[in-house]
Amino acid sequence: MDRAFEGLEQTYPIVDDILIAGRTIAERDVRLRQSLQRARERIMLKPETTLPCQQEVKFFSEVLTTDGMKPDPEKVKAVHDMEVQTSKKESEGYLGQTDQKPLEVVFKKPLHAVPLRLQRMRMRLQIYDADVQFTPGKDVPVGDMLSNHFKDTPNNVDLSLDADIQSYVHMVVSNLPVTDKKLGEIAKATSGDEQLVAVKKCITFGWSEVIQDCTTFQEFWTSGMS
Structure with a gap:
């Protein structure tokens, strides 16, 4: 261009x-x-x-007007809507001085071993060859404030990854070294096994951090939490 x-x-x-x-x-x-x-x-x-003959136009995060240039309100809305911090800890969070080191470990685990709430993030990033490295907040010149202090998305905005997840599941299932008949037999046997049904529920909704909550399938608990 x-x-x-x-x-x-x-x-x-x-x-x-x-x-x-x-x-x-x-x-x-x-x-x-x-x-x-x-x-x-x-x-x-x-x-x-x-858009011909405009007195005001949005152009790459800026609004150009006859009176000069100003930020696009949509781009700074998240900052305007932030709550006022009331403590030192909250202020440090606004400056980006928060501990995100656990994410470094999360990205080293296989997808099935990642907590359900983080699996969608991993799913979205699978198309990239990403290497996640932790940097302490005190060493970050400009804190990434908005990643830690954000407003909930309105209910009418769909940010689901259902289509991506379904595509991934389809890819995995379609490449399994079993026939459709055998896969159906496995699914039927699984649905009739009380222990495997409980394991499936934990995989879907998340594992308990207390092994005592998993008395009927404790042998699977270590693998699920790793």
């Missing part, structure tokens, strides 16, 4: 967005015609996404 519009005055392409500015309508129109001519030679534009 930068090369396609290189040399055109007051024309600012970023990724797949283009901002064309002018101090007057006539000046803006000249820039627009030049940009359209250049695009005709190299770029395909979508008329339905074009």
Whole structure:
């Protein structure tokens, strides 16, 4: 994009967005015609996404207006909505001085051994070759405050990973070295085994941290918590 519009005055392409500015309508129109001519030679534009003659426009986390530039309210809403800290501990948390070292261990475990509440995060990150390393908060120049102090997502926003999880499960099941008939027999036998039904429930909803709660299947408890 930068090369396609290189040399055109007051024309600012970023990724797949283009901002064309002018101090007057006539000046803006000249820039627009030049940009359209250049695009005709190299770029395909979508008329339905074009916003001509705007006095105010959002452009990469900023709102550009006739009075100057200001942050996009949607991008800073999480900061505005934060609760006021009331203690030293809370203030340290806002500065990013929190202990996230357990995550380093979590990423070294196989997916089935990770607590259910963290499995979705692991699922989303499986497409990356990630190496998680812990850095103490005191050594982080800019604390990642929003990762520790965030507002709950509205109920009407669906952030579920059901489709991703189902795809992963399908991939695993489809590659099992057993026939569909044998897999059905295993599932039927499992559903009729009281001990395995209890283990399945723990795998689905999380393992108890107290072994005494798992008296009927204690031999599985160590593997489930590892």
